[in-house]
Structure formats: structure tokens, C-alpha cells
Amino acid sequence: MSPFIDGIMAILEPTVMLCIGAGVIIGMLVGMFPGITATMAVALASSFTMTLEPVQGLAVLLTIYVAANFGDRIPSILINTPGTPASIATTFDGYPMAKNGQAGLALIVSALVSAIGIIASMVLFSTASVPLAQLALKFGPSEMFAVVILAMTIMISISSKSIAKGLLAGVIGLFIATIGRDPITGDARFTFGIRDLNSGLDFIAVIIGLFGIAELLDQLLTHRPHEVKPISALGRWWPTKDEYKRIAKPTGIAALVGLVVGIIPGAGGDIAGLLGWDRAKAASKTKASFGKGNIEGIAAADTASSATLGGSLTTTMALGIPGDSVMAVMIGSMIVWGIQPGPSLFVNQPSLVVTITALMVLATMITLAINLVRMPMMVKLLDMPVHYIWTTVLVFCLVGTYATTNNMFTVSIMLIFGVIGLVLKRCGIPASPIVLGLILGPLAESNLRRSLLIDGPAGLVNKPISATLLTLACIAIVVALSAPILARRRARQAKAPL
Amino acid sequence: MAEQEKLAASSGGVKALPDEPAGDEHQPASPSRRMEIATASVALALALLALVLSRNIHLRMGGGGLDPKWWPTLLSSAAIALSTVLLCFSIFAQTVRRDDLESSHRDGWVRMLSALALSALYVFAWWTTGYLVATALYLVALLWLFGLRSWKGLIIFPLVTTAFIYGLFQILLKVPL
Amino acid sequence: MNSPFIKTIAAVSIISLVAAGAAFAQDAFPSKDITFVVQAAAGGASDRTSRAIAAEIEKDLGVSVIVENRPGASGTVAFAHVAEQPADGYTIGFGPVEFAIAEHIGYDFDRSDYTYLGQVMNSPVVLAVAANSPYSNLAEFIEAAKTKELSVSNSGAASAFAATAFTLAKMTGAQITPVPFDGGAPAVAAALGNHVDAVTAGAGETATAFADGTLKVLAIFADEAHPRFPGVQTAAEQGFDLQFGAWGGIYGPAGIPDDVRAILEESIRKAAASDAFLEAVTPAGILPQYKSGADWEAFVAAESARYDEVLN
Secondary structure (H helix, E strand, C coil): CCHHHHHHHHHCCHHHHHHHHHHHHHHHHHHHCCCCCHHHHHHHHHHHHCCCCHHHHHHHHHHHHHHHHHHCHHHHHHHCCCCCHHHCCHHHHHHHHHHCCCHHHHHHHHHHHHHHHHHHHHHHHHHHHHHHHHHHHCCCHHHHHHHHHHHHCHHHHHCCCCHHHHHHHHHHHHHHCCCEECCCCCCEECCCCCHHHHHCCCHHHHHHHHHHHHHHHHHHHHCCCCCCCHHHCCCCCCCCHHHHHHHHHHHHHHHHHHHHHHHCCCCCHHHHHHHHHHHHHHHCCCHHHCCCCCHHHHHHHHHHHHHHHHHHHHHHHHHCCCCCHHHHHHHHHHHHCCCCCCHHHHHHCHHHHHHHHHHHHHHHHHHHHHHHHHHHHHHHHHHCCHHHHHHHHHHHHHHHHHHHHCCHHHHHHHHHHHHHHHHHHHCCCCCHHHHHHHHHHHHHHHHHHHHHHHHCCHHHHCCHHHHHHHHHHHHHHHHHHHHHHHHHHHHHHHHCCC | CHHHHHHHHCCCCCCCCCCCCCCCCCCECCCCHHHHHHHHHHHHHHHHHHHHHHHCCCCCCCCCCCCCCHHHHHHHHHHHHHHHHHHHHHHHCCCCCCCCCECCCHHHHHHHHHHHHHHHHHHHHHHHHCHHHHHHHHHHHHHHHCCCCCHHHHHHHHHHHHHHHHHHHHHHHCCCC | CCCHHHHHHHHHHHHHHHHCCCCCCCCCCCCCCEEEEECCCCCCHHHHHHHHHHHHHHHHHCCCEEEEECCCHHHHHHHHHHHHCCCCCCEEEEEECHHHHHHHHCCCCCHHHEEEEEEEEEEEEEEEEECCCCCCCHHHHHHHHHHCCEEEEECCCCCHHHHHHHHHHHHHCCCEEEEECCCHHHHHHHHHCCCCCEEEEEHHHHHHHHHHCCEEEEEECCCCCCCCCCCCCECHHHCCCCCCEEEEEEEEECCCCHHHHHHHHHHHHHHHHCHHHHHHHHHHCCEEEEEEHHHHHHHHHHHHHHHHHHHC
16 A cells, blocks of 8 residues: 555544544643743653553654644733743734724634644645755754844734834843853853852743733723723624734745744744734835734734744654653653654655644644634633633642742742833833743854854854855845834825925 | 622623723723833843843853854844834834723722732642642632622533643543643 | 451552561651752653652652642752751752852852752763764864863753863863853854864763764763763763763651651662662663762762862
């Protein structure tokens, strides 16, 4: 029989279906719960999947991976709290859409494009893994540094109101990321003798604080009785024909971004979401409303970060090197089952490749279906009186953060960043560049210093990929900085004749 | 009486004050030059502090070149430059509009600060008395603070939520709480 | 309610107590759940080893062993937490190679705050190069490094892997630049992509690529050959007597009473020798390696003296 039929047959078993069902439930719960990530769920689940058959085990773990990627969008859209770091960029337009009374539309679009992102990336995985993985290996420290510098230009595009404040926020994020141990020498920086600070501020605690808790505190501060709560006014669910047309372009662009970022080891859904959002904004006709509830924004963010799934699966299976932290855990399980990831897997066990692809696609379809059917119920939860919502959000954020490290210090960090986030919000300093700085800071510094250790300064410019990317970054910075100035001048000229 | 409680319950516990127009949906925060100047000044002061701290990082193996001090120094210098620009803007340029923010009010402050204090207390109580008791009490206290006065809600909701979280973590994910 | 069911349960529990070697007295150890603290997040080699050992101890002693992950600060968050717990044997933890390293890189950590219950594993360091690299054994690599500077990636600053590269350079006078990465996977990827000349990594991170033929392993820094690397010689066999590994054992707070300590040590010894433990850890490149508590304590002291020299 052909490997294709073998691969498909392997998953058409009742036990495998049962495993997929379990995976969907665990994954959705974990994704929606702020704090706990897919990595944690897969790691904990792998202790009981060890004794299963390989296909059954893969069914559980891969489905958790997929379902968590859907689940984490929901709190991003409804309560401005990313369920996992991969959905940071979802908050940019998702939450404003919800506030504008389009929560239902945002949820549906998010689920649809997430499915598109995953399936597009799985097509690539099943057809072109080996050559793509070779491309991934081309990204060494100097190339990574160039990618990160290019990504830094996003700081300008996400600071919509004031570029100076946005850049300041970005620098604050970059600086906060230096707390902890130096990545190259291991020296302690800004730890002030506090043991827990040695590993740096917990990234998840900081984003939950800055987004979720800060937004909640702001509501507590400003909410007035008898106020109509726009979120419960759901608006319509399904996009109009016109909206489908509008999201086609950003979805396409973002899928491409997500695929590339996903293949690069060490860059995951969080960076992809931000980059996808930024590129879609640059290409959009409605740039100005990005970040204020633009349907193109949420489509781009979610397509890009979902498309990294197939990308990291590619790196993992075709190189034997985990493409992200979830895959790092899964490689351990795969070896226990006797699956040996690497280029020869695609030659020796083509049916397994088909099985993995089929599992991912099936998990995506099932999760999508559940999401679409269940959405109204999900959003009904927000119809509860505010005191229930506020209480639930607070306790979920606290417990979810605690579970990441079993350490009250992490919970305190989250609360502190909630307060910092509130102060910044009231002062008009945006939180998203801070998070961008937190993600990119360690990558920028460590990769630059690594590349200097290896080749000295010449290494940055005499390699074709890094030289090209650095040139692009310079152009992007100039364009991004000059765009608002040009726009203002144009606006002034347009006004002048009147 | 019961009617009134219900009304308070569905409105987040803040009773409409006579001097505040009830039913007004959007009350934007007003722009403030003083706050802009204060923000920029604080940022500048913090950036200077960061620069001093960066220069004082203790190196185990000696420095030179791109040592661990280099990147924080670069960042704090950039922060100094940016906050100086902001300070100039805040003094000379037009004050930024803040109509994307709602204005705060006194009851809001009380509610926000109490919730924060309760959360801090909860973190401490969890650490000393364990998850179950602390969480249930914390939930009751929060609901009361946010204006719920119905006995049924105050008892059932905390119990169900505490149990759900316990089941998810302790039993399903095997993460000890 | 004097049903046969309850009688059966009673009988089973008594038998299991006897089988576990526990005393008959009610307050005999263990009479309640044991907490097992892991210094890393769920999913890594430490977590995998710990969960496998915990499951065996659970079977052996007849009480639940709850695994708690307390990651952070090179593991010292977990170590300090265990040191603060009562020394009654109900809190134990996984002690990795950082036990010998932490005090030398500025952490507030004192090796004498702990009771050593036994080493259970070792994951030897290997030196590997990409398949298309010109070097095929350790001597060739060192010879080349004497004429030009070679870069060697590793999983992080102040790790056993970085120390291997440093020590190899010091020992032979070769020009080796250790380049720390953020974890083992990117370090191996850098070697596969020829961004660095070689990588020092754990057996777990290199075994898949080795089996697939994309990575050549030049040497294993252990005292014997590794089952996942057939045909690869140890460094000592190639004339470089150097051993480094990411080892790990089980410890508790200082001052665990001798009788409790004996029960735990025996249980850990049995767990480390069990088939279930073997099956759980060997696929990840981890070798079961047992040392008694006293032997392990002496070993940690010796390792610590060695790292003091390498790191300062």
C-alpha cells in the first residue's frame, strides 16, 4: 500500500479519535487559561502518553499543541490577556474590536485564519520539509541579529499615538530584559542580591501584568454604574463578503511571514504574530485604524502566529532540532516511541510524515468546528455581571501565573507589572512596545555578542543573508521614521488650500 | 430592598453619586500638561539611575569590548535621549489628547486599591494557609468588594471556581497548588 | 460495613507496607506524601529523570511522591526552598551539576546545607561537528585549533558544556572559543549550519542528529563508551583524560535522621537500578549511574573544586 494510505489509516482508529478528543479538551483549557502554556501542558501530558502507542501519543500531544493555539486567542480578544505569548499581537486589534462591539466577529475571524495558518504550514511541512530545514540552518547568530534588528522597526509602527513615547516604551522593555544573568558571561545584572531575579523577570508574568491586570485595574478605576458594556453587545458573528475580501491580503502576507519565522529555530509564534501584524499594516490601505480594531490586523496576527506550527514541526522533524519549546518536549517523547527525527525520517518513514500531517489537519478541523459552534456560549460568559468577570479574571491570572513556576515571587512580579501597566496606560505610554522589547532584547544582545565572538565585526557584513537583512532594516527604520513626518506634511498641505 | 441590591450588583457596586451624571457612557480623561511633564521627568530620572547602575555591574572575569555592561549602557543612554525629547515636547508642544482613556473617579480608586490590597493579602494567605481556604475567601471578598450582595452568589460562585481550578491543575495537569 | 472489600483493602495495604520494608509502628517513615522538588521546568532532562525516580520511590515506599517544578536562578530557587523545609525526609529534590557550579558564579549556595541521598544519573558531554566538517577525531580537532582559533558552541554560560571547552583549551593549549547559546538545541543547530566549528552538548541533544548522520561525534567525555553513540571513543581513549557530565542525584535538607535517610537511600538505589527508570531515561541519552549518598557527596566536593578552577 502507498505510504499515503498507510498514514491516513493509522489515525482512523477509535482509540486515536479518543486521544484527539482528550487533546482538544486539554489544549483548549490550557490555551484559554492565562499563564499556562502549551509547552507546560505537553510536558505534563507526555508523562502519561509515554505508555501509549506512538500514533496515539502523537495524537494527544499534537492536538494539545493545535488546540492551545486556538484557545489562547479567546482571552486576548475578550479580556486583553494573551492566553500564551503567541497571541500577544491578537490583543492589538482583537480587544479593540471587542470593545467596539465586534467580539463575535473577532472570535470567528481569529478561529478561521488560525486554521488557515496551520493548514497552510502543514502543506509546506508535508511537501518541502527537507529543503526548508536546510534554509533554517543558514540562520546563525549574525543572521538572527539582523532579523531582530529588522523586527525592532515594529516598535515604531505599534506606537500609534506618539513615536517618542513608543520608542521609550520599547527601550524600557529592552532594558527590563537585561535583568538576570548575562547570556554570554553569566554575570549577574540588576539582581540586587535577590535570588529569584537571577533568571530574569518571568516573561509570562510580565505580559499578563501589563495586558490583563493593567486593563482590569483600569476598568476598576473608571467603570461607572449603568454604563452599557459594549462587549456583551456582540454584534454579528460572520464576516460579510466585503470583509472576507479585506482579510484575504493580510492573511496571505502573514502566512508567509509565519512560515519563515516558524522555520527559524528560536523564533516562535510571539515574534511571528508581531511581524505578521506589522507587515500587513505596511501593506494595508487602512493603516490608520490598525491597533484600533481593524479586522485586517487580527487576521494578520493570528495567521502569522498559527503558521509557525508547521514551521517548527519542519525544523523538528527534518533536522532533529526542536523548532520551539513545545517541540523540545515532544522530541523526548518521540525518541521513547522509537521515532527518530531527522532528514532520513522523510525517506524511511513517509507514512509517519503523512500521519503527522493528517493528525495536525484533523486536530485543526475539529478544534475549528468546536470553536465555531461553542463561540456564542463562550461569549455568553461575558454577559455575566461585571463583579463575576472581574473576580474570575483576577483569580485566573493569579493562579495561572503561580502554576508556571510554583513560586509566589512570580505572582508578585505579575501584580507589580499590573500596577506599572496601569500607570503607563494613564500616562499614555503604550504597553506593546515594552513586550516587543522584552522578546527582542535578549535575542539582539546575545546574538550580536555571539557573532562577534565567532567572527568579529566582519561576520555581520560579509555574510549575504545578514548583510541583506541589515540593509533592509536600515531602509525600514528610515521609512518608518519618516512616514509620520511625511504624512503630517501632506495633511498640512491638504489643509492649506481650504 | 432586594431590588436595590440587584441594581447595585449589576453595576459593579459603585452607586451612582448625585453629582455624577448617571448613564453617561463615555467620559474621556482630560489632557494634562502637568502630567506629561511629570511623566517625562520621572522617565528621565529613572533613565539616569539605570545608566549609573549599568556602569556599576560587577564583572566576575573582567570586562573589555562588548562586556555585560555594554548593552545596558547603550539602552539607558537611549532612554535618556528619548525622555529628554519627551520633556521638551511636554513643555513646548501641544498637550496630547487623552480621549481614548476614561476618566477615573473616587469610588474607582477605592475599588482598584482595595482589589490590589486583597490580591497581595491573598498571595500571602495562599503561601501560609494553602490554596483551598485562601482562594475561596479571596473570591468571596472580591465579589463583596465589587458589589455582589446575594448570599447564593457569594457562596456558590467561590466554591465552584475554587473547585474548578483545583481540578484543572491538581487533578488533570498534576501541578500541585 | 464490615465488608470483605474493606478487609481486602486492609490486607493489601498491610502487605504493601511489609513489602516496602516499612516498620509496623504507625509513625514509621514514610507515613505521608513525599514532595519531590525539581529545579527545572517540566519537560527537560532533570524533570524526566525526577519523574521516573519519583514513580519508582512511590511504588517502593507506598506513599505518593508529588513532583513540584520550581525553576529559576540556575536551580538555586529550588535548592534554597528544600534547605528551608523540615529535615524529616518528606521533602527531597533533584540535585544537578549546578550543585558543584552555583557557588562559583556568585550564588548564595552552600553545599553543606544538604543531605546527599545518592547519585542516579549522568549525561556525559560530547564534542560534535557537522557531517561535512574536516575533523573526524579529537586529536585532529585539537591539532587544527593550535594553528587557528576554533569556535565551539554550548548550551549556556557557566554550564558543564562550556566548562568542557574551557578545560580542553587550557589542557592542550589549543585556541578554542566557547560560544554560549540559549539552550542545547540552538547550539547544535549552529554547529549543523557551520556557524561554529564544533559543539559541546549533552548526549540527548546530539543523539538524534548523530543517528541520522548529519552530526559527527568526535569524543565522549566519560569513562566508558555510550550506548547511543556506537563506535565513538571516549576522550581518554584518544589520549585526552578529561571527563565532564551533567550528572544528577537526589538530596534533602541537612540533618535528615539516619534511619529515615537509610530508608530513602535504599529506595533510591532500587529505583535507579529498576528497568522502568532505565526505559524512561536512556532514550534521552541519559545514563543511569548510581553512587551512594556518601560517595556522591565526596564526588560533588571534588567536582566543585574542579569548577572553581575552570570558572574563576
